Amino acid sequence: MATLDVPGARLHYEVRGQGPLVALVGAPMHAESFAPLAELLADGYTVLTTDPRGINRSPVDDPDQDSTPPVRADDLSRILAHLDAGPAVVLGSSGGAVTALAFAQAHPEQVHTVIAHEPPLVELLEDRDKLQAGTDDQIATYLAGDVVGAWAKFMAQANIHFPDGVLEMMFGGERDPQQVVDERRWFAHEMSATIRWQPDLAALRSSGVRFVVGIGSDSAEQLCDRASRALAAELGVEPTMFPGGHIGFVDDPGAFAPVLRAVLREGVALDGGVG
Structure with missing residues (x-):
């Protein structure tokens, strides 16, 4: 475990x-959520995990500063430069997948392969205006104090369904204080910039980076399934299916890791030298 001072923040990272x-x-998911998967990969890889700026153990100088994909991409670039490591394979999940794409766009020399697992790239979808309005409503609902209501709207738009009462159990009552702080930052300063980020598709296609677009096998017809398929079509690749749903690597890292290893080995066969 270590920290790195970057403009406006002190980043926690683990190797x-x-x-x-x-x-x-991840974004807003932090290093602890990736730890079980990282342990499974550590016998053959150097595995970097981080807390994104403003989340968990990565404090920011200005709590009101928005966390955008380009800013988070710059943070990742600085960590890799500090470690004198790379080019890297970057697996990004959800908002972290958007970070990974922004990183490849801005710093292609530092990345060999990007595995974008279920990025919420709303800008690639035809109903983007409706989805952006829905996101604005979720944020307003959360900031008005209706936490469960905001998550209910979020899940409905994502087309992720829970049995009655589960959201109240997850997001109501007594909760871990750090989780609440991180959640508020996600709603107030990270969600909007993440879902509104529009990749420069031409730049990505010409970057020389290998792109893998990952989708959970249980995510059919969900928002991130739709967005991921749109991204794959734009990049001219077939989606790669991973076990589980949106956070399959958390729910069952033991099932996720072999599929990820196969993707990494395929990268060696195609490109040589890394993975």
Whole structure:
């Protein structure tokens, strides 16, 4: 475990194992959520995990500063430069997948392969205006104090369904204080910039980076399934199916890791040298 001072923040990061570098990136998900998967990969890879700026153990100088994909991409670039490591394979999940794409767009020399697992790239969808309005409503609902109501709207738009009463159990009553702080930052300063980020598709296609678009096998017809398929079509690749749903690597890292290893080995066969 270590920290790195960057403009406006102090970033917490962790490094495990030895071998080619694989970075596991989330937003707002932090290093602890990736730890079980990182441990499974550490026998053959150097695995980097981080807390994004403003989340968990990565404090920011200005709590009112928005966390955008380009800013988070710059943070990742600075960590890799500090470690004198790379080019890396970057697995990004959800908002972290958007970070990974922004990183490849801005710093293609530092990345070999991007595995974008279920990025919420609303800008690629025909109903983007409706979805952006829905996101604005979710944020307003949360900031007005209706936490469960905001999550209910979020899940409905994402087309993720829970049995009655589950959201109240998850987001109502007594909760971990750090989780609440991180959640508020996600709603207030991270969600909007993340879902509104529009990739420069031409730049990505010409970057020389290998792109893998990952989708959970249980995510059919969900928002991130739709967005991921739109991204894959734009990049001219077939989606790669991973076990589980949106956070399959958390729910069952033991099932997720072998599929990820196969994707990494395929990268060696196609490109050589890394993965």
